[in-house]
Amino acid sequence: MQRHFDRDIDELKHLLLRMGAMVEDAMARSIRALLERDTALANEVIARDDEIDRMEIVIDQKTIELIAIMQPTASDLRFVATIMKITPELERIADLAQDVCERAIELNREPMLKPVSDLPRLAHDAQSMVRDALDAFVRGDAALARRVIADDDNVDALTESSFRNLLTYMLEDARNISSAIRLTFIGKYFERMADGATNICEMVVYLVEGKMIKHTALAAADE
């Protein structure tokens, strides 16, 4: 039997996907603004962050409304809880894309640094993780979610290697320090976006299987 609650759930899912698309777009533009030294594009991403924030509020209100009105249980409850946990992750990823743009604008005022080979890869890997995390949510695909979680180790390694790369530039010439530090921040921002994708995927596993897989060290210690 089709319940009218199913329509509410579809609507909520649709809103979350719209927010997800906006966040993916902000992320892609922030990478382009950084790599192509495009200050105008960076400013555009910063200006559009408010839309994503507003979307977060709309989803929060709708979710709270559904809890109050429909008293969801079982998979409905897990769905609503998942939405409540995913939305702030997406909003945080958008904020980090905005941070990338702010640093990119600052970098554009300084002489260009030698290429940092791992940084574009790091950015693209983080972007793929966010996209895959959203796909895993849409399709209810716990296997994909687990693969994304595993990818996080690569992103961590890339963050570390790009930091070491930047450190050598700083040691080479003190005039590189300002740009290199900004780029180090940027590396960290992408690493945090990948962490956001990981958190989303942990919730997808919870949604599909009802299992909380985050903080595995704690779970292992309890056993």
Next chain:
Amino acid sequence: MITLVLEPEQKAAMPPVATQANDDPKISVRDFDFFYGSAKVLHNISLDIPPRKVTALIGPSGCGKSTFIRSINRMNDIIPDARGKGTILIDGKDVYGGDTDVVELRRRVGMVFQKSNPFPKSIYDNVAYGLRIGGLRNKRQLDEIIERSLTRAALWHEVKDRLHASALALSGGQQQRLCIARALAVDPEILLMDEPASALDPIATSKIEELIYELKESYTIVIVTHNMQQAARVSDRTAFFMLGRLVEEGDKNTIFMNPKEKMTEDYVTGRFG
């Protein structure tokens, strides 16, 4: 019999009629009191019920919500010594006005009760009952309306092959949907539902709730329910009654998420009631 007296100052206090047709309430209640003999059971109720929406009345037992709903189609007329005071307007016309045809009123304002009450007749004859009383004899027209009513009540597919079987052989949930079909057959504008699902199991209850959700496209629905979660699920507007008074009325999201009155908050959070 019910007598209705409107004091001049009550008349003066009545709000002006809304100018936009879409905003006009279907049912408009002003300063309505109700008495059983000397006992006053409703106190000064004023409430607008919008068209093609579900308005749920909630409140503890004995708070007056059933008395209120029965005042709308004058079901209380049959109770000796019962009388109301104040006005209940449907489309701007006073239900208790001298020229009201009570039979016609009850055709326009259908009612479904807590306990399903099919007549001991066939499924077909139950739905045809009001139509035949209204003078309809044409078999083809009857067939059409009966199919349409049973379809609207989400029962057609379950009974279409046994329309001439006894209605009493249906399950409780089916009997209740049959009663809804019977009410719909005479083409009402308003449906009053007095705890329509309280005697049903959860699956039959959710069928009735889904049905209410569908029916509000075409009908103005007023439902009395003891089940707060049900009120939250099915209604657009919710009115909270307590000791014969209307404590708070509003958009259901306000009532269940952020009520203005402490008493409403206490009731919807289960602190009393």
